[in-house]
Each structure stands twice: as structure tokens, then as C-alpha cells.
Amino acid sequence: MFTKPQIALLIGILCIAIFPILVKLNYTPGVISAFYRMAIALAVLLPYAIIKKKIKIPSTKILLLTLLCGALFGSDVAVWNIAIQESTATQASLLTNLSPIWVGIATFLFLSPKPSRNFWIGTMIALFGMITLVGFRFFLDLSFDIGFYFGILSGVFYSAYLLLSKHLLGSTDVVSFLTLSLLGSSIFLAGLSWYIGEPFSGFSNIGWGVLIVQGLVCQLLAWVLLSYATKHMRATRVSLSLLGQAFLAALFAWIFLNEEITLQMVIGGIILLSGIRVTFIDRPIRLFPKKQIKTSL
Secondary structure, three states: OOOHHHHHHHHHHHHHHOHHHHHHOOOOOHHHHHHHHHHHHHHHHHHHHHHOOOOOOOOHHHHHHHHHHHHHHHHHHHHHHHHHHHOOHHHHHHHHOOHHHHHHHHHHHHOOOOOOHHHHHHHHHHHHHHHHHHOHHHHHOOOOOHHHHHHHHHHHHHHHHHHHHHHHOOOOOHHHHHHHHHHHHHHHHHHHHHHHOOOOOOOOHHHHHHHHHHHHHHHHHHHHHHHHHHHHOOHHHHHHHHOHHHHHHHHHHHHHOOOOOOHHHHHHHHHHHHHHHHHOOOOOOOOOOOOOOOOOO
């Protein structure tokens, strides 16, 4: 029997997993798609927060950092959208899941406590999985395309968002943080969309429908459910479970988009996610068994 937090986690993962499929349909450009995902979620959450008096304006410093946090998350979604449209939903979803690796590296360089030995072991495994996923010849020939670069960049932006949001959530409540960060995302992505000339209108009815589903289901519903699950479950368990969305996205892409999933991609994806799994293990991993010292009587 599943508990309510477990059910919430499962549904939240499903909500996220369908997002790459919707983006890959290409009904709207990548950046404007990210804008509407944030703006539609904000249009629902903001009135609720105001009416229920759930939103509290923090100090100027925290407010500006929260808006910056929203811009980082918006950047993550925007470049992830482009990665999906320029490559495959499977590759983009797996590459963006490298974010725990970038979090660990940033922690090693700038924060404390430093990552454990397990983190570095997991990092090496995950990077080998990434190379296997996209192909060794791909790296030997240095034939990197925009889909690969943006898939990696998405994980980097998301790791920066995670580090900053963890700091900010100690100074503000969840509803206020989500509302203000969505505001920051919407403002940033609106300005970016205008600057690069992406259209704000003129989409088909199906295109508008896809944008609404992204905003209400993939953003608002997903993150409400995941926040509920995180509150009632171990954070590491939630983080590990979220890795499953990459496999679900690949499965959905195979079913609905006829994306080819080769054996090499399956093996690479398993190695990549296994490496990330190792970084969450608390107990130190021994690379070599401890030698037993024999004593003679």
C-alpha cells in the first residue's frame, strides 16, 4: 500500500516526465515555451497566495536573490527546451540529470562540507555513462552539437538554482519563495523572448493547449506534489526517485514520438544514473576489501 507522500511523488514524477514529449512536439519555440510554463503557473499561484495571505515580502536582499533564483530556473527550462528540440527527448533528459554532479563540484570549489569520496566515484561513473550514451566516437571527433551543449548547460543552471534555493529557503517560506521565483522566471524569460524575437502569440489551438498543460501540470502541479513529498519523506529518497523521470521520458518518447532507443543509449543511461545514485550513498564505499591480518599463536 502506497502512502500519500509516495503517491504524490509518483504523480509528480509523471508530470515532469511528460514535459519533454510536449516540448518535442515543436508547437512553440523553446524560450517562449519556457516563459508560458512559468507565467501560467504564476497566474494561478499568485492570486491564491494573495487571497490566502500566504505571500510575505522578504528583505530587499532576499527578494533580489529569489528573483535571481527564478531567472536561473527559467534559464534551465529554456535551454532544456532547446536541447530537446535540437536532439532527442531521451538524450536531453538524461544529460540534464547530471545536475547533482555540478552541485557537488560547486560545493567542492566554493562551499563546505566538501563532497565525500563516494561523490567522486559516482562522478566518474556518471561521466563514463554520459560518454557511452552519446557514443565514444562522438567525443573522439569532438562533434558536439547545440543539443548536447544545451543539455549539459541545463544541468548547470539547475544545479545553481538548487544551491541558491537551498540557501534562500532558510530565510523565507515555501509559498512566498515559489511565487517570487516564478515571478523572476517570468520577467526574465519575457525579456529574453522579446530580445531574441520569439513570438508571444499566433500559436495554434493545440499549441496553446500544450502551453497550458506545461504550466498547470508540468510546473505548478508537479512542484506542489514534489514539495509535499519532500516535506514527508527523506530528501535523498525523493532526489533518487526523480532520476526515474529520465527513463519515463525515454519510454514516452519511444511510444509517442517513435524516437529510437538503442542498446548503447540504454546502457549509457543506466551507467549515468547509477553513478548519480552512488553520490547519494552515505556509507563510504571501499574500492578494495580491507585486508585481514592473521595472527599466529
